[in-house]
Amino acid sequence: xxxxxxxxxxxxxxxxxxxxxxxxxxxxxxxxxxxxxxxxxxxxxxxxxxxxxxxxxxxxxxxxxxxxxxxxxxxxxxxxxxxxxxxxxxxxxxxxxxxxxxxxxxxxxxxxxxxxxxxxxxxxxxxxxxxxxxxxxxxxxxxxxxxxxxxxxxxxxxxxxxxxxxxxxxxxxxxxxxxxxxxxxxxxxxxxxxxxxxxxxxxxxxxxxxxxxxxxxxxxxxxxxxxxxxxxxxxxxxxxxxxxxxxxxxxxxxxxxxxxxxxxxxxxxxxxxxxxxxxxxxxxxxxxxxxxxxxxxxxxxxxxxxxxxxxxxxxxxxxxxxxxxxxxxxxxx
Amino acid sequence: xxxxxxxxxxxxxxxxxxxxxxxxxxxxxxxxxxxxxxxxxxxxxxxxxxxxxxxxxxxxxxxxxxxxxxxxxxxxxxxxxxxxxxxxxxxxxxxxxxxxxxxxxxxxxxxxxxxxxxxxxxxxxxxxxxxxxxxxxxxxxxxxxxxxxxxxxxxxxxxxxxxxxxxxxxxxxxxxxxxxxxxxxxxxxxxxxxxxxxxxxxxxxxxxxxxxxxxxxxxxxxxxxxxxxxxxxxxxxxxxxxxxxxxxxxxxxxxxxxxxxxxxxxxxxxxxxxxxxxxxxxxxxxxxxxxxxxxxxxxxxxxxxxxxxxxxxxxxxxxxxxxxxxxxxxxxxxx
Numbered sequence: 001x002x003x004x005x006x007x008x009x010x011x012x013x014x015x016x017x018x019x020x021x022x023x024x025x026x027x028x029x030x031x032x033x034x035x036x037x038x039x040x041x042x043x044x045x046x047x048x049x050x051x052x053x054x055x056x057x058x059x060x061x062x063x064x065x066x067x068x069x070x071x072x073x074x075x076x077x078x079x080x081x082x083x084x085x086x087x088x089x090x091x092x093x094x095x096x097x098x099x100x101x102x103x104x105x106x107x108x109x110x111x112x113x114x115x116x117x118x119x120x121x122x123x124x125x126x127x128x129x130x131x132x133x134x135x136x137x138x139x140x141x142x143x144x145x146x147x148x149x150x151x152x153x154x155x156x157x158x159x160x161x162x163x164x165x166x167x168x169x170x171x172x173x174x175x176x177x178x179x180x181x182x183x184x185x186x187x188x189x190x191x192x193x194x195x196x197x198x199x200x201x202x203x204x205x206x207x208x209x210x211x212x213x214x215x216x217x218x219x220x221x222x223x224x225x226x227x228x229x230x231x232x233x234x235x236x237x238x239x240x241x242x243x244x245x246x247x248x249x250x251x252x253x254x255x256x257x258x259x260x261x262x263x264x265x266x267x268x269x270x271x272x273x274x275x276x277x278x279x280x281x282x283x284x285x286x287x288x289x290x291x292x293x294x295x296x297x298x299x300x301x302x303x304x305x306x307x308x309x310x311x312x313x314x315x316x317x318x319x320x321x322x323x324x325x326x327x328x329x330x331x332x333x
Numbered sequence: 334x335x336x337x338x339x340x341x342x343x344x345x346x347x348x349x350x351x352x353x354x355x356x357x358x359x360x361x362x363x364x365x366x367x368x369x370x371x372x373x374x375x376x377x378x379x380x381x382x383x384x385x386x387x388x389x390x391x392x393x394x395x396x397x398x399x400x401x402x403x404x405x406x407x408x409x410x411x412x413x414x415x416x417x418x419x420x421x422x423x424x425x426x427x428x429x430x431x432x433x434x435x436x437x438x439x440x441x442x443x444x445x446x447x448x449x450x451x452x453x454x455x456x457x458x459x460x461x462x463x464x465x466x467x468x469x470x471x472x473x474x475x476x477x478x479x480x481x482x483x484x485x486x487x488x489x490x491x492x493x494x495x496x497x498x499x500x501x502x503x504x505x506x507x508x509x510x511x512x513x514x515x516x517x518x519x520x521x522x523x524x525x526x527x528x529x530x531x532x533x534x535x536x537x538x539x540x541x542x543x544x545x546x547x548x549x550x551x552x553x554x555x556x557x558x559x560x561x562x563x564x565x566x567x568x569x570x571x572x573x574x575x576x577x578x579x580x581x582x583x584x585x586x587x588x589x590x591x592x593x594x595x596x597x598x599x600x601x602x603x604x605x606x607x608x609x610x611x612x613x614x615x616x617x618x619x620x621x622x623x624x625x626x627x628x629x630x631x632x633x634x635x636x637x638x639x640x641x642x643x644x645x646x647x648x649x650x651x652x653x654x655x656x657x658x659x660x661x662x663x664x665x666x667x668x
Contacts, residue, residue, distance in 0.1 A: 036561065038560050038561050038563075041560060043556075043559070043560045044557075044560045047553065047556040047557060047560060051553040054549065147418075148418055151389075151390040151418055152390075154668070155390050155395065155668055156389070156390025156391055156392070157390075157392060157598055157599060157600060157668050158548065158573075158574075158577060158598075158600045159600065160600040160603045160604060161603070171584060244549050247549065247552060247581060248548055248549065248552060248577065248578070248581045249581060250548070250577060250581070250600065252548040252549070252574065252577060254546055254547045254548050254549075254574045255547070255548055255549045256549075257545070257546065257547050258545070258547065259549075295553060295557075296553060296556075296557040296560070299540070299542055299554060299557035299558060299561065300557055300560055300561040301561075302540070302561065305513070305541070305542055305543045306513070
């Protein structure tokens, strides 16, 4: 298959798949609306959409990685580490923010969080693309290293002494309805969608997951491409750390614990294949919405805690099952 | 061909570098851990006591450790500290086995799971190492020198009393909890709900949700509870990240909702003083550590009458108003 043919097939199949995922999301929302008068409230919208930003940012990075037939288990730990390094630098260099303006301190913190995320991503990419360590192993190792390092920095303590402006901006809702993290995430989502579906870089990412040999034969530097893909995932984890820091007004070493599995679930519910070559940003957005709506909605309608976890598990499996059925039917035609 | 050779050469170089690096890292770690428990024979009379916490990097355990270390210095004991970076039996068991392999004169441990740690602790005892537990407990029937713990049920009850009084005996409250499997969690919730039921019948616990050891998750959970219960008047957070998340979720509604948490890490204390958290149930962490060392010393001296088999220490509720008193400052945890 040529590159163009692959892209066209991916787009055609993805369109109908996303329609199905959107249907599942609407169905879940309908059930919650019937069961609780608070589901369609402003407060729930703000809580759910803000929570979704962190999951979606990690999910977008994971989408690139998974399409390229990889996996990034270190995403949550990278989030924790980026936030802690950034928080520690701001706190130790600038607190109590009287000699240096808060805004400047925050800007330094933002750059550091993104840089740490990017660096971890580059190390992951180097280990996987150049040293040929399987992605599962390399990023699992990095999960340990990054989460250990984030605890080392402050001996496991969270830092509440970051510039207050970060918390103010992170919890600000434009015209009362649109949280700042949602705006940031929306911009990132559009860029990520554009790069993946409209550029040669995106095309090669699909091809790398679909048929790595073809990429090499086409004369593309496959190792550099893979490195970039992991760097994107790391950078987005750094951004997610900023969002988490903004919401909590604190740098917390527990902010990203287990978030990588949530991100992977998001991508898979969104229709990506763990064998690579398939997945879309649109699907991931829907997947993140489903995961988050379940997270907050099940509490709002008062489902007992253990049943919440079971329900999320069932929905994950059901979504992928439905998806495969559709695909099998499509293949028979 | 040339390309592959160059690639192989680069790979071997990288591998060599990596191996050298790992060796260095391991050497560094080994340097730390062998210093951890070097047996009791290096200094004729000085006895070695090793403490294994539930996990390292938690203000509570660090404070317990400091209480023990200070007391050990006073009494002339050699005190060491060894632990895993996560709170789980799988991570703690190898540490226990390694420490006991070096045969210290006494082991102090905070077991992460009574049943899972039983074989390891029994092996230590069989090897002639006396054992004291602090904070959490060992499996029933374990032959301990002493078991020292702060009363988690009393802590939960104290939180209930605080909320009950602060709300004037009526209103809706909710709990953001750690994990249904953790005994500390079960006991704190038990004390909390039973006290409310018995002494404050008009206070209703409208939700009790698990959010794990995760501040971001706790925030989302706390906010969801607030959405579903607009009249909510009180929150109880079982462990630090739960409280951290509650405080962030409550935000500007802090006048409407009373927040009580557990423990007193530096960042929790900051929030207590600024009024983002209204009260904290504080464990006597340093006292637990000091008591364990006093018992160890008495044990070495054969002074068995001074050792209590089981000690249940009381927790203290500190509010924003009482946070600056010297008595409160003395109870706050160190980093």
